[in-house]
Amino acid sequence: MTLTNRTKVVSNKQMTFVESLYLPAIFAGMWITIKHVFRKKITIKYPEQKREIADIYRGQHILKRDEQGRERCTACGLCALACPAEAITMIAAERIAGEEKLYREEKYAKVYEINMLRCIYCGLCESACPKEAIFLTQKIVDAEYTREAFIYGKDKLVEPIDMDKRIDVSKRQTDKVLKFKQLKHERHNI
């Protein structure tokens, strides 16, 4: 079995005179290096130029609100359970009267924290969520000076209430995905 078509059989045969001069080999090497000078550079000049990333790139998380601006999360803890890196913690609380505008369900997450240093950005929380509340976005997590700063609370995770500042997740929440999730939940119930 050959793994590559570039294998070369090593032999210890005596070098010919021309080979032992080394100069032809040196010139061949220099020809190779000079060819690289005129090649297209593979560097991406980062701040000005950004690498193209997929629509469903798994970056920083977001906690979605519904159409009326209410938080979707019900603090069921399925995302924390699904998380292989155990990066998610939450404390649930009961919705009291007058908070219907803020939270969609009767139970909500009072504290919701993701440790971005532990997170491996696998997206299992997204697929575990029955309320379509948590999503991963294309945003890359910022650099910070301390480890504590990487523990993101609800202030950083919940999306803004303004409709025009909402983050669009329609690309990753297609009908197919929804159907698949539905099927999975139903199978679980049986």
Place this chain on the structure above:
Amino acid sequence: MEKYIFFFLSGLAVFSALMVLISRKPVHSVLYLILCFFAIAGHYILLNAQFLAVVHIIVYAGAIMVLFLFTLMMLNLNIVGEVRKSVLARVAAVIAGGLLLVTLVAALKGLNLSTSLSANTQIGMTSNIGKVLFNEYMFPFEAASILFLSAMVGAVMIGKKEEEEEMTNVQMTNDK
């Protein structure tokens, strides 16, 4: 002008030659010796012997002293400290040095100092030296080169012999 340069160079040469003896670290001695060579090369240039001056620097300062320094660096003498010589050896050294001084003084006394070398002589130029060397002094020159060749061969022979002995030593230990 030339007179001042001469005295400066002479002073430098004498000073550095003394420092070669006085310096405690062998590496410093070697560096002072190099400085001394440079002062002497300066004298050659004053005598319009440019070829001699440059060759003096290339051969002595550039090659021989590098080898000296090379060996001294490997020896690491400055940590071991000086070995105290016996009184007898010191007395012998003083007598020998004194005798050399007497000989030198006697030799210089006999010299007729009035015949000063004129600085405008062209004998020090490269082409003139070459012509003299390969016409008048052809035989001594070739004899000297044969001497050097034999010395080189001798050095190589000594080096080779030690290597062979080492080889046999290694083989013996391997056999054991």
Place this chain on the structure above:
Amino acid sequence: MIIYLIYKITLIVIILLMSLLIAMYATLVERKFAGFIQDRYGPDRAGPWGILQPVCDGVKLFFKEEYMPNTADKFLYILGPCLTMMVALLTSAVIPWGGTITIAGYNFPLQVASSSIDILYIFAVVSMGVYGIMIGGWASNNKFALLGAVRASSQMISYELAMALSIASVIMMTGTLSLQETVNQQHTIWNVVYQPLAFLIFFICALAETNRAPFDLPECEAELVGGYHTEYSAMKLGFYLFSEYINMFISSAVISTIFFGGYNMPFISNLGLSENIVTLLGTAFLFVKIFAFILLFMWVRWTLPRFRYDQLMKLGWKILFPLALVNLIITGIVMLLK
């Protein structure tokens, strides 16, 4: 007399500043070129195309902490980099940078010191070059630095021989040690046409003498940390690194002068330009050649891997040295038959 003095001082200052400037930007070109060879861009953040990068590097080196190991030999530790820098700059004195410029009846040759022993002078200075490295390496009182210094010295001595012998065949042909004369003789045909082997040997030896890859064993990072400058920091380190680039510039100038016709420009005298313009064009032409050689030095560095130490010695003593001797003998025979 006064005019003569002013002219000499101006020329010296110009050449000094030019050497430093070219060495400064050679560091940038080197990094850019290395980047291009490795499909990268190289430094491009400081100013357009990274044009301020050498300035930034210099400022950084100036403001770094001056560190000296407490077991070092203080005086020699400082002397080392200074000597290296001084020796690197010394050679430029005898290189003829151009013909003669005539202003108001005065003749100003573009060479600081013309003597009958230019080439020997270059060898004398080159043989001094190793002392800065040796002294610095020894004075650091560090094993790696000492090993680097020892390597440097043996490498220099080994390659000086082949270098001198390869030039000797050129001297036999031209019959002069003066660089000005050597340049004038190459008005029609460059020396490299007659002496290609000598050029090759000289070029390889120049690589070894400037401690550039593939001969950078004295500062070989993989084995000796930083080699002879392991214990150096701030501007003293800067001097060592900088002198390498000055050496590269000067050896390129020497190669272009001895083998590639120096400031001689073919067919320029037929154009009917004024003397001074011809001289300046010749100087420009010399610099084009020098830059080409600097690029060649860099190209070689980023192509070839470093030699092993025994390979280095074998190449110097068993290949280049006999080859230079054979070249010398062949040149002698040809000259005799002519």
